[in-house]
Amino acid sequence: MSNLETFREETRAWLEENCPASMRTPMPDEEQPWGGRNPSYPNPDTKVWMERMAARGWTAPTWPTEYGGGGLNPDENKILLQELKRIDARPSLNSFGIWMLGPALLEFATEEQKQKYLPPIVRGEIRWCQGYSEPGSGSDLAGLQTKAEDMGDHYLVNGQKVWTSYADKADWIFCLVRTDTSVKHEGISFLLIDMETEGVDPRPIKLISGSSPFCETFLTDVKVPKENLVGELNKGWTIAKRLLEHERAMISGMNMGAGEASLGGMEELAKEVFGELDGMIAHPTLRDTVTKHKMDEEAFNLTLRRTGELAKAGHGIGAEASIFKFYGSEMNKRRFEILLELLGTNALTTEGEGHDQDVMDISPQWLRSKGNSIEGGTTEVQLNIIAKRVLDLPEGGQA
Amino acid sequence: MSNLETFREETRAWLEENCPASMRTPMPDEEQPWGGRNPSYPNPDTKVWMERMAARGWTAPTWPTEYGGGGLNPDENKILLQELKRIDARPSLNSFGIWMLGPALLEFATEEQKQKYLPPIVRGEIRWCQGYSEPGSGSDLAGLQTKAEDMGDHYLVNGQKVWTSYADKADWIFCLVRTDTSVKHEGISFLLIDMETEGVDPRPIKLISGSSPFCETFLTDVKVPKENLVGELNKGWTIAKRLLEHERAMISGMNMGAGEASLGGMEELAKEVFGELDGMIAHPTLRDTVTKHKMDEEAFNLTLRRTGELAKAGHGIGAEASIFKFYGSEMNKRRFEILLELLGTNALTTEGEGHDQDVMDISPQWLRSKGNSIEGGTTEVQLNIIAKRVLDLPEGGQA
């Protein structure tokens, strides 16, 4: 038996024994495993499952074992994911530390920093959030103004971050700060800040779609030890760019197909609302609209698959993430527009006797989808990136 | 009886007597009354009608009588147009001299120039064409390079004009030329050139839609008397801008509704091709497409009417012509796309047994319509103008 076959058998056996039964059921929102200093475990199995996985390093399966990771090679990792999927296991740990900060630390941090920060991430003990955007920056991320002044033994940080997801629940924040005001991209540094430090004040943001995980985070005379700097001083933009690409790819894959799942698919919904004619949606022009969208979805999914295969074969074009982000978010917005049209005023009702909750849940998702083409780099920014990096179009026109 | 009523009666009587019967029938293309030094009159009545109208100055009814015009006030002119329309009279003279050059001369030329050039225009003796665009200029019209050097007693003109309509048939050309290469807009002058001058060489342009009235006009060491300059030296751009606005308004009103007339309207055509269901177009999604377009047309026509009323009342917004040009040309392009879709491969056939000529005539018109959003200032130029003049948006962004 090959090593991989052995690995699969052992993994399967271990999961069978160690994944609690309730962790193999669909996960309600409130049972998301975020870990952290002040974790919330409405279902105690969530904690058991996380700790068992963390003990094997399988909350971060491909990270090196010396930092608490699983040390798996890509083939083994694939098997682990397949086996987890086989039993419908819930994620053992949700973590911006694992998804975003960890890879950056592994690439850019000192040995000491890796030892200090990575193991608690793997164990789900420290929950991280991201401090990139600022009210004044937006698409021009490098225009950020939050200042970190060198005070000899520490940095004094002043400024305001926005769109910091879960900042009100996070333990630490990884931040871009300005350490040189005389230059733009070359004056940015990457700093780690404990949210319990005096002067850090996260406030939740209410969106048009309702409450949200986003916060504004005010930083007022926050003292940050100098050893919390990652990478070289004024070289933070390099780390940021790496993280942004990662985020873009993550966002474009998210949210697809959500929303209608509970309603049984757009095409079924259309049949339900407008009836059937020879087994087809009885409303011919809406049927055409639904069909266009279904074609969009199938074509887009094929594009994701193609790009995956090309990337594996080393034929990347360099801006795939921007194409996906652009097209995926615009498509998702169209999807909710169509769902609203299908459901009419029923989807616009937020409270009402005899109204179906699943239907009433659509309008907040529709509103939230409008942010898809803004967050993680706007559609306009993605189009700029494609024009520059792939099409190699000249810059500087002013007409 | 008021003066106007008298005028109407007299006009009606005169037209009744003087408009030849054949001039009250639909006009075939080859009977267009272009006049000129070498006119073509397949129908001799064309000449009769032109000369009778010209004798009263009614080929240019609102121009002053001292230059051969009709000297009519706006109310009288309106009555004349109504009476002409009442008897379905053909135009007595097609003339870029009347439509474009004349108004510019009336505003900017010397008394001597007016005396020299205007009367022959009114009489249809001299046919004019317009020399604005150049191969290198396009949307950046002021970037023109055709040079007129001051040689003491004359200008020496060298360069190339393009899109000069009917240059191969015209007697004279009104031209923008560069008289100062050190500045852009302030180095342009407005010059009149006899097409028989040595070195003037117009060559017809073949379009994607087939033969066209457009020419390239090569100007090689063309000697132009200095008195042919209109307005001040290097102040030609002022005249050009005035003429361009005029042209834009003219183009946006043209071509609307053409093409399908011979086929009986888009909606009738759709019924014919796809049949009827309860009196409606039997193809529901194409019906929706046709309906969208019909709504566009009605809405656009209402906008033209509204703008007309507002302008009369002195409430112009300043860039109406750009809005009409933009919207009208895009709408016309959509119209032909829909007609092609309705007619399928029949409209794509250019020669074939049993094929209807009216249907085969659609594809050249479809191709020609693609130029609507390019000629007379591209759609992009119109959008720039609206952004600048109406929306007052700042310029200079480079991202």
Added chain:
Amino acid sequence: MTTENMEQPKTDFILSEEQTMLRDTAKQFFSEQVPISNLRKLRDEESADGIDRDVWKQASELGLAGILIPEAYGGTDFGITGMGLVMEEAGRTLAATPLFSSSILSTLVLLEAASEDLKQAILPAIAAGEMIVAVALEESGHHNPAAISLSAEKKDGGLVLNGRKTFVLDGHIADKLIIVARSKGQKGDTNGLSLCLVDANSDGLKVSRSKMVDSRNSSEVTCENLTVSADMIIGTIDDGAAPLESALDQARILLSAEILGGVNEVFERTLEYLKERKQFGVPIGSFQALRHRASAIFSEIEICKAVVTFALSQSDKKSNQIARLASLTKARLGEASTLVSNEGLQMHGGIGMTDDVDVGLFMKRARVQLQLLGDPRFHRERYARLNGY
């Protein structure tokens, strides 16, 4: 404000002086007395009424509640165009009042078909803002008058109603309801409807408040053996469809005027933002891609202005084209408001996504307006049918 009849404009597109004055009055009233903060307050304080009764009282004192109502019934009789100007201004501040439900929709139904007795009994109270009347029309998530199936059985010259209505605007605060019921034929028939005026506290009537995404109100209405006496039928039994459709067409045009107000407001705010907001050291409105999109939107708005203005003036002239024009207008404005609210939000970027900024409120309102009395798809189909293709 004068109560004299407003002079008809000489043209189809230009306002008379009195109309201009009315518009200015309305603009001042809504911007000062009913700014957007008024809607936010109603929402955040979970107002039981969902409207501000003081504001409605002031509006009525200004004569706004009776604009469509002839002087003989206590109205100000400024006509459809006059009401359109008021709606446009109301649309700019997202004013939540019974203007549309009571002073437009119900009033138009009464004017179209009610007996002299009923008119005298009801219209003066509506004009004074003392009575709110709501129309109970819809039975599904999609506007479709022909599909009405709430049953009306004939009994003693009157009707007995059984069935359910949804999306009844301001139903929960209405003193009376006009219930559109089927007394003849079956679901899908254009004709065979009756218009029944009932008291909100009638036996057999249940009204339950709903909330909508635009923070305005509608209701679910249930009729269980609800008895309507002969004198409470508006017009004649079975013949309600024609006056209803005529009232709906005028209401669709007036609703379009409100949409136009919102479209203008969102566009103007977006334009301001494009000029103010800097990225990469320059105002974002200097980027050509945004400039072109803004110019295209502006062109679309100019077209909307022409369509709405013409439809209003033709309504005043009782043109026989009103049905066609109503569908043209409602479809066009629905499409335009979708475009403008989507583009407005995108151009505002992240800040547009926050509840603090108003652009999201306009988007929500635009969506409800889109569905109300027929979405663009409904009206395209209707326009084609009315044009015979």
Added chain:
Amino acid sequence: MTTENMEQPKTDFILSEEQTMLRDTAKQFFSEQVPISNLRKLRDEESADGIDRDVWKQASELGLAGILIPEAYGGTDFGITGMGLVMEEAGRTLAATPLFSSSILSTLVLLEAASEDLKQAILPAIAAGEMIVAVALEESGHHNPAAISLSAEKKDGGLVLNGRKTFVLDGHIADKLIIVARSKGQKGDTNGLSLCLVDANSDGLKVSRSKMVDSRNSSEVTCENLTVSADMIIGTIDDGAAPLESALDQARILLSAEILGGVNEVFERTLEYLKERKQFGVPIGSFQALRHRASAIFSEIEICKAVVTFALSQSDKKSNQIARLASLTKARLGEASTLVSNEGLQMHGGIGMTDDVDVGLFMKRARVQLQLLGDPRFHRERYARLNGY
């Protein structure tokens, strides 16, 4: 070029080495031997054939005419993906050859249903480029196989044909025609079709050349008591619809590959123009509005590449999804080529309107391709139906 079977790619999207070689061969052949000037020459000299027979001979010698044909019948058997690569290159130079009519459409019909005798009689000649076979399918301006009504009466085991066909690609130069006729049922029925192979010079057959806007050729075909003997029926009488539909689906996918070639070519040329052409002192490709439009187009093209490549590879794998994928692909590529040719022309400005520049030729070709074997609207409807909604 090798005549060995091409190895199937290991994935759905990545070419094998041999496929890459085939593509390179095709690219070189079309760009050097059949550049766009070839089409211009045929057009301007009013070629009687409408194709260049020398070019077709060379193509056949390279093996291109027999790519879909098994070695047993003299073909090179490179499969659907192989042919797709060739079509993509042919699309880039607007090559006017019988590749689609004879080596794809007719060949696929024969492969799907013909008897062994017929295959042996016809396929080697097609593969050698010595015989041109055209399919006579359409009867109106819109693709619609179910609407076929050209009548086929049964007689002596064979059929007698009466009726008219239009838009028969390369019909006037075909040595043989495959006429799709109705032998059972009536217009509108999916089934009941027969596929009849007839000689171009048969009694009762009249073929009249038409010219199309893309300067390529089609014909009007008339049958008057045209007798088809039993052995000239491809497959069995009345059962032609299923093999026809299968052949059409593969042909739709291959046609989409040709469209993709044109789309790529137009976009690349436009991109070059955006970089070269200066206005206001800078390249027009530096204006953000054009940059954004170019980026959106590029994204669309990336999607098209994935769709076409997947549909080709699934065809080779005889997937049961081919019908769905054919409609997805043909609809998508039709929409994309309309977008790209319109934008390409607009971005070229005035010069794009002249016959001297090729972008107009691509627009014309794109429009014919759009209609051929079903336009996007046809295929959206079909896709929905095949998906059960």
